[in-house]
Amino acid sequence: MRAKASWGYDKEDMAAFAPSLLVNGEYVAANEVWVGHDSTERQGWYAIEVTDDRAELEYFWVAPEAQGKGVGRALWRHAMARAQALGARVMGVQADPFAQPFYERMGATFQRDTESDALPGRKLPYLEAAVPDPDQE
Numbered sequence: 117m118r119a120k121a122s123w124g125y126d127k128e129d130m131a132a133f134a135p136s137l138l139v140n141g142e143y144v145a146a147n148e149v150w151v152g153h154d155s156t157e158r159q160g161w162y163a164i165e166v167t168d169d170r171a172e173l174e175y176f177w178v179a180p181e182a183q184g185k186g187v188g189r190a191l192w193r194h195a196m197a198r199a200q201a202l203g204a205r206v207m208g209v210q211a212d213p214f215a216q217p218f219y220e221r222m223g224a225t226f227q228r229d230t231e232s233d234a235l236p237g238r239k240l241p242y243l244e245a246a247v248p249d250p251d252q253e
């Protein structure tokens with residue numbers, strides 16, 4: 117919630133987003149969920165859902181106080197390595213519009229607009245990145 121709010125969304129928007137930001141134990145048991153941290157503090161986390169050769173990046177959040185310091189890049193690299201290890205060839209992400217330039221900086225490319233589940237009518241960019249073939253590295 118703090119990471120999402122860091123873009124400046126108002127209370128009404130945050131209330132609409134809240135259900136889609138909740139993760140329960142069932143989800144964590146069923147998917148890989150990784151937390152990035154320094155020696156003392158949790159700085160960010162993400163989840164990855166893999167089906168066949170496709171990975172979906174979910175819940176990619178860096179705490180406001182840790183943003184702009186390379187944590188997002190480190191988590192992205194980790195996610196790509198996990199996607200590769202789990203057999204994915206493509207990683208997709210439905211992005212917050214403010215985060216699109218970050219994903220593009222990481223090498224992902226815009227594919228299409230998608231509709232937000234939280235705010236019907238709101239368009240969210242969907243991006244993809246190729247996951248390197250481990251046999252060709």
Ligand SMILES: CC(C)(COP(=O)(O)OP(=O)(O)OC[C@H]1O[C@@H](n2cnc3c(N)ncnc32)[C@H](O)[C@@H]1OP(=O)(O)O)[C@@H](O)C(=O)NCCC(=O)NCCS
Pocket residue numbers: 119120122123175176177178179182183184185186187188189190210211212214215217218221222
């Ligand atoms: C988007 C987010 C994950 C980026 O994480 P971060 O730790 O701040 O990013 P980093 O410091 O690792 O930045 C890596 C590179 O991306 C660039 N970058 C990061 N955020 C950017 C942005 N909003 N616009 C343009 N470039 C951005 C950085 O300048 C840096 O570039 P460099 O290669 O020149 O150094 C983080 O800001 C965040 O959690 N935001 C709020 C939650 C959110 O929207 N998450 C995404 C949900 S889809």
